[in-house]
Amino acid sequence: MKAEDNGRPRSRRLxxxxxxxxxxxxxxxxxxxxxxxxxxxxxxxxxxxxxxxxLYAYLxxxxxxxxxxxxxxxxxxxxxxxxxxxxxxxxxxQLWRALRVFFEYVQRNRxxxxxxxxxxxxxxxxxxxxLVEWRERAMVLIAELLARATDGSAQPMQPQQTEPFAAALxxxxxxxxxxxxxxxxxxxDGLAMRLMNMVWMGFGDLVEGRTWTPAE
Amino acid sequence: MKAEDNGRPRSRRLxxxxxxxxxxxxxxxxxxxxxxxxxxxxxxxxxxxxxxxxLYAYLxxxxxxxxxxxxxxxxxxxxxxxxxxxxxxxxxxQLWRALRVFFEYVQRNRxxxxxxxxxxxxxxxxxxxxLVEWRERAMVLIAELLARATDGSAQPMQPQQTEPFAAALxxxxxxxxxxxxxxxxxxxDGLAMRLMNMVWMGFGDLVEGRTWTPAE
Amino acid sequence: MKAEDNGRPRSRRLxxxxxxxxxxxxxxxxxxxxxxxxxxxxxxxxxxxxxxxxLYAYLxxxxxxxxxxxxxxxxxxxxxxxxxxxxxxxxxxQLWRALRVFFEYVQRNRxxxxxxxxxxxxxxxxxxxxLVEWRERAMVLIAELLARATDGSAQPMQPQQTEPFAAALxxxxxxxxxxxxxxxxxxxDGLAMRLMNMVWMGFGDLVEGRTWTPAE
Amino acid sequence: MKAEDNGRPRSRRLxxxxxxxxxxxxxxxxxxxxxxxxxxxxxxxxxxxxxxxxLYAYLxxxxxxxxxxxxxxxxxxxxxxxxxxxxxxxxxxQLWRALRVFFEYVQRNRxxxxxxxxxxxxxxxxxxxxLVEWRERAMVLIAELLARATDGSAQPMQPQQTEPFAAALxxxxxxxxxxxxxxxxxxxDGLAMRLMNMVWMGFGDLVEGRTWTPAE
DNA sequence: GATGAATGAGCATTCATTCAT
DNA sequence: GATGAATGAATGCTCATTCAT
Numbered sequence: 001m002k003a004e005d006n007g008r009p010r011s012r013r014l015x016x017x018x019x020x021x022x023x024x025x026x027x028x029x030x031x032x033x034x035x036x037x038x039x040x041x042x043x044x045x046x047x048x049x050x051x052x053x054x055l056y057a058y059l060x061x062x063x064x065x066x067x068x069x070x071x072x073x074x075x076x077x078x079x080x081x082x083x084x085x086x087x088x089x090x091x092x093x094q095l096w097r098a099l100r101v102f103f104e105y106v107q108r109n110r111x112x113x114x115x116x117x118x119x120x121x122x123x124x125x126x127x128x129x130x131l132v133e134w135r136e137r138a139m140v141l142i143a144e145l146l147a148r149a150t151d152g153s154a155q156p157m158q159p160q161q162t163e164p165f166a167a168a169l170x171x172x173x174x175x176x177x178x179x180x181x182x183x184x185x186x187x188x189d190g191l192a193m194r195l196m197n198m199v200w201m202g203f204g205d206l207v208e209g210r211t212w213t214p215a216e
Numbered sequence: 217m218k219a220e221d222n223g224r225p226r227s228r229r230l231x232x233x234x235x236x237x238x239x240x241x242x243x244x245x246x247x248x249x250x251x252x253x254x255x256x257x258x259x260x261x262x263x264x265x266x267x268x269x270x271l272y273a274y275l276x277x278x279x280x281x282x283x284x285x286x287x288x289x290x291x292x293x294x295x296x297x298x299x300x301x302x303x304x305x306x307x308x309x310q311l312w313r314a315l316r317v318f319f320e321y322v323q324r325n326r327x328x329x330x331x332x333x334x335x336x337x338x339x340x341x342x343x344x345x346x347l348v349e350w351r352e353r354a355m356v357l358i359a360e361l362l363a364r365a366t367d368g369s370a371q372p373m374q375p376q377q378t379e380p381f382a383a384a385l386x387x388x389x390x391x392x393x394x395x396x397x398x399x400x401x402x403x404x405d406g407l408a409m410r411l412m413n414m415v416w417m418g419f420g421d422l423v424e425g426r427t428w429t430p431a432e
Numbered sequence: 433m434k435a436e437d438n439g440r441p442r443s444r445r446l447x448x449x450x451x452x453x454x455x456x457x458x459x460x461x462x463x464x465x466x467x468x469x470x471x472x473x474x475x476x477x478x479x480x481x482x483x484x485x486x487l488y489a490y491l492x493x494x495x496x497x498x499x500x501x502x503x504x505x506x507x508x509x510x511x512x513x514x515x516x517x518x519x520x521x522x523x524x525x526q527l528w529r530a531l532r533v534f535f536e537y538v539q540r541n542r543x544x545x546x547x548x549x550x551x552x553x554x555x556x557x558x559x560x561x562x563l564v565e566w567r568e569r570a571m572v573l574i575a576e577l578l579a580r581a582t583d584g585s586a587q588p589m590q591p592q593q594t595e596p597f598a599a600a601l602x603x604x605x606x607x608x609x610x611x612x613x614x615x616x617x618x619x620x621d622g623l624a625m626r627l628m629n630m631v632w633m634g635f636g637d638l639v640e641g642r643t644w645t646p647a648e
Numbered sequence: 649m650k651a652e653d654n655g656r657p658r659s660r661r662l663x664x665x666x667x668x669x670x671x672x673x674x675x676x677x678x679x680x681x682x683x684x685x686x687x688x689x690x691x692x693x694x695x696x697x698x699x700x701x702x703l704y705a706y707l708x709x710x711x712x713x714x715x716x717x718x719x720x721x722x723x724x725x726x727x728x729x730x731x732x733x734x735x736x737x738x739x740x741x742q743l744w745r746a747l748r749v750f751f752e753y754v755q756r757n758r759x760x761x762x763x764x765x766x767x768x769x770x771x772x773x774x775x776x777x778x779l780v781e782w783r784e785r786a787m788v789l790i791a792e793l794l795a796r797a798t799d800g801s802a803q804p805m806q807p808q809q810t811e812p813f814a815a816a817l818x819x820x821x822x823x824x825x826x827x828x829x830x831x832x833x834x835x836x837d838g839l840a841m842r843l844m845n846m847v848w849m850g851f852g853d854l855v856e857g858r859t860w861t862p863a864e
Numbered sequence: 865g866a867t868g869a870a871t872g873a874g875c876a877t878t879c880a881t882t883c884a885t
Numbered sequence: 886g887a888t889g890a891a892t893g894a895a896t897g898c899t900c901a902t903t904c905a906t
Contacts, residue, residue: 035340035365041901051867062901089890096430118337122251164392164402164410171391172384172415178337179383186380194380196428199388202418210413214312229884229890257876267892269878392877467772469685473880484890485882494880528862553769553826554683588744594833596842603823604816606831606845610769611815618812626812628860629819634850646744661869661905689897699871704898872903876897882889 020058022050027059028069032111035118036066036125046067063126070119070131073112078134080105080166091149095142099195103188106177117174137179146203153207169199225389239264244285248327248376252332252341262282279342282414286335286344289328294319294350307365308416311358315389315411322393333390358382363417369423385415441606452490457479459491460501464543467550468498468557482531495558502551502563505544510566512537523581527574531605531627532633535620537610549606574598585639668706671696675707676717676770680759683766684714684773713773718767718776721760725784728753739797743790747821747843751836754825765822788828790814792850801855 014079026048039063045052059065084101085094106113119125120135146162146169176191205211230238243263257278261268275281300317301310306429322329335341336351362378362385392407421427458480462471473494477484489496516533517526538545551557552567578594579602608623637643662670674696678687689710693700707713732749733742754761770785773781794810796815824839853859 010291025262033339037251038340040899052901053867055364056902057866074290092428105365118308118339122334125251144227146250162393163399164407165414167395168411169390170386171394173389174391175383176380178387179380183379191380195384197422198381198384198418199414200418200428201421202414202416203420205417208869210417212308212416213409215309232890235890256874268876269892270879270890273891465771468768469683470772472878484880485888486886488881489887496741522671524860525863529826550769550771553766555684595831596827596839597846599827600820600843603826604820606823607819608812609816610819611812615811625813625861627816629854630813630816630847630850632847632850633853633858634848637849637853638845642849644740644848645841647741664869667869688895699872700897702869705870708895711894867906868904869906871900871902873900875899877895879893879895880898881892883889883895885888885890 016058019050020052023050023055023065024069024072025048027065028073028111028115030116031066031069032118036122041065066126068117069112073109073116074131074134076109076112077102077105077116078138091145095145095149095200096192096196099192101190102173102193103177103180106180107188110181112148113177114186117177120174139163139166139170141168149203150207154209155207157207165199169195172199232274235266235270239266239271239274239281240285240288241283242266244289244327244331245281247285248330248334252338257281280341283344285328285331286347288346289325289332290344290350292325292328293318293321293332294354307361308321311361311365311416312408312412315408316391316405319393319396319407322396323404326397330395333393355379355382355386366423370425371415371423373423381415381419385411388415436440437478448490451482451486455482455490455497456488456501456504457495458482460505460543462545463498463501464546464550470555498558501544501547505548506543506563507542508546509534509537510570523577525582527632528624528628529576531624532621534605535609535612535623538612539620542613545609549609552606571595571598571602574601581635582639586641587639589639597631597635601627605629664706667698667702670722671698671703671706672717673715674698675713676721676759678765679714679717680762680766684770691715699712702762710807714774715776717760717763718779721757722776722782723766723777724757725750725753725764725787739793743793743848744840744844747840748837750821750823751828751839754828755836758829761825765825787811790817797851798855801821802857803855805855813847813851817843820847 001114025043027039027044027045030044030047033039034043039054041052044065045055048055048056055065059068081098084097085152088098116131119131140159143159143162143166146165147157147159150157150162172195176195180191241262243255243260246260246263249255250259257268257271260281261271264271271281275284296317297314300313301332303310305313332347335344335347356375359375359378359382362381363373363375366373366378392411396402396407459471459476460478462479465471466475473484473487476497477487480487482490487497489597493499512533513530516529519526521529548563551563572591575591575594575598578597579589579591582589582594604627608627612618612623669694675687675692678692678695681687682691689703692713693703696703703713707716729746730751732745735742737745744747764779767776768778786819791807791810791814794813795805795807798805798810821843822844828834828839
């Protein structure tokens with residue numbers, strides 16, 4: 001209970017902004033480690049070095065706190081990726097950069113990513129409307145990217161048609177990010193490259209008319 | 217409380233076996249809808265048309281009940297897929313069949329799949345050791361399948377090298393299954409085919425030496 | 433669950449009397465081992481080799497079953513002691529015989545005694561009115577015995593005056609019976625004798641006017 | 649739910665120490681009145697004028713709360729008696745003082761004594777290791793006291809030999825304390841004196857060689 | 865601004881007890 | 886006569902949340 005129990009000095013009377021950050025950091029950490037339900041406000045406040053009433057004063061109820069976490073992390077991720085994939089580059093290049101910074105982001109911010117990722121496939125956690133929304137927007141962007149990449153090919157596609165590919169791509173990316181945890185010897189670049197090679201090339205084949213069909 | 221509140225007649229005095237099934241069905245349904253923590257034993261018993269003590273008598277505590285659900289569903293899935301992919305077929309064919317029955321399974325048993333899928337990426341739920349184990353074994357199988365498919369190609373690979381691809385493939389499949397919920401107009405076959413075309417073809421390119429590399 | 437799990441054959445269709453005895457034996461055993469509250473009807477029925485509905489049919493609810501146990505054991509004890517201490521013997525002799533058969537009874541029927549003894553000092557267990565009553569009657573008898581023993585002494589006493597001595601004597605007896613459990617090398621006779629020597633002699637001194645008084 | 653429902657003002661925001669005492673007092677009262685199993689945490693919290701979570705926060709689960717009660721009461725009793733029987737007094741005197749303060753303690757703290765006493769002969773309640781230990785130590789002390797008292801007599805004894813007498817003496821004391829409840833007209837001094845007269849004198853006779861033996 | 869102290873409300877679990885066969 | 890199957894009702898415990906200082 002003494003000041004420095006968790007390495008963070010429990011200094012008093014900090015400006016609101018800083019306190020809020022401290023709390024969010026702690027919350028992300030705990031939510032990532034325990035999951036939404038098993039994370040207790042007690043533990044969060046302890047890790048944050050702040051009393052519970054402060055938690056509530058600054059970031060509201062548990063749901064709201066969780067949403068704030070998700071929001072912060074998703075914003076960060078969006079901006080990171082958005083910054084990398086400038087829209088005047090060719091589609092391939094955009095995709096490549098997006099994947100690369102995605103893996104870099106995950107590497108740099110494992111806890112944040114865990115919270116984001118888990119929130120995505122979970123009925124039990126509070127619904128972060130924006131996140132769902134954003135996720136869909138991201139899908140649409142990827143789908144459009146893929147669609148635009150088919151322009152001038154033998155088999156041009158509408159974004160609507162590329163949607164399932166976008167979903168699959170995103171899923172593959174997330175799965176790789178998960179797999180990475182247990183195989184840390186790989187680099188962000190290496191993983192992004194593998195993904196490009198598998199998905200992008202396959203997709204390219206498809207639009208060029210080289211398709212696979214079952215034997216019968 | 218009337219007999220048919222949930223469409224299932226609340227018949228009394230059934231043999232143990234039947235009751236157990238009823239309960240598991242209800243539990244899977246509720247766990248899928250609410251997630252482990254938000255599912256209350258009360259609701260499960262209500263949906264099952266059985267009093268709580270029966271729940272405990274037949275399937276034990278909440279954790280155990282959940283594990284029983286996961287175990288039943290995973291066994292079902294494993295057997296379904298295992299039955300489809302006979303090992304004397306060529307790798308491609310095996311993969312194709314596995315994917316197809318996977319999507320069919322998901323379609324037929326959405327709730328069960330939800331429970332399985334969520335359990336996979338979740339810290340908060342009870343750990344089903346076997347499931348983790350099984351998931352790993354499945355990965356290995358896929359990785360081996362992919363490796364075997366590279367035999368005689370320009371770029372033969374060891375299972376160890378195909379592992380990330382296996383992970384990506386599985387992730388893509390799961391993501392597609394999820395995406396399907398909101399886009400039910402697609403068929404199991406259609407999704408399996410898309411996945412094959414994207415992943416398999418890309419992987420084929422790779423082993424044939426047609427790779428993608430960044431511009432710089 | 434097979435027939436002979438506890439050494440008692442689970443024979444069917446026994447005369448009521450026998451069944452009842454079986455059940456009481458089991459109940460006493462379990463109540464003694466676990467105490468009233470921790471004894472579960474399930475365990476009793478199992479030990480008795482009888483299904484629960486039979487338990488209820490024969491001996492009623494848990495309270496009633498417990499009371500039946502206490503009643504049987506107390507009756508047995510009373511008769512045993514009563515038979516030993518014929519009232520035409522001199523008081524000393526009566527007391528001596530009573531104590532001796534008491535210890536013998538305890539030795540022969542440890543479980544029954546445990547149930548009786550515990551019931552005596554316990555708020556939580558169902559009140560067996562008769563037992564309380566009987567206990568009081570026993571006290572009165574002892575008190576009268578002691579009183580009668582003072583006839584013709586220097587300090588004759590009324591039963592009312594000897595009551596506390598009776599209580600103390602009974603308590604000493606029970607405590608010795610308890611202590612016996614951990615010191616089984618002693619014999620019933622030995623313990624009875626010790627008690628006589630301590631209590632009877634002291635009491636004798638008292639009525640003869642040889643009293644102890646504090647120094648100040 | 650108004651403030652004074654049980655005569656104790658439900659004052660809010662007391663220092664931890666005070667609340668803990670309040671709770672222990674209530675718990676002892678309820679445990680004494682109902683026995684361990686029939687005492688519900690609800691009732692204890694109500695009597696204590698505190699919500700259940702406080703119970704748990706301050707004193708832990710039901711077992712632990714019970715143990716805390718036993719521990720507090722036994723410590724008090726031990727200290728009380730220990731303080732009275734200074735070891736440089738002659739054995740008789742020590743015994744006399746111990747008995748006297750014992751009865752005084754029981755009179756002053758009936759509920760506490762009930763809890764202690766019941767815990768002693770009960771299978772169902774949580775085992776308070778220390779208490780068992782202490783009880784044994786107390787026995788040993790009494791046995792030694794008795795043994796020391798035989799020094800220089802016709803029949804000197806080893807503590808081991810006086811043990812059963814110690815057990816009997818303790819039992820007699822406890823029984824008298826119980827009997828007192830229904831016969832409150834007696835005083836602590838009176839009871840202690842009676843006990844001394846009965847037990848001490850009888851014991852004295854014994855060591856002097858004046859023994860009782862059965863007729864036959 | 866900051867917190868120790870406090871609680872309402874919900875949930876898992878377990879019995880004693882009784883039908884329906 | 887005998888029982889497997891079933892439940893109402895209680896109880897221990899915990900957690901998000903908020904006063905009073």
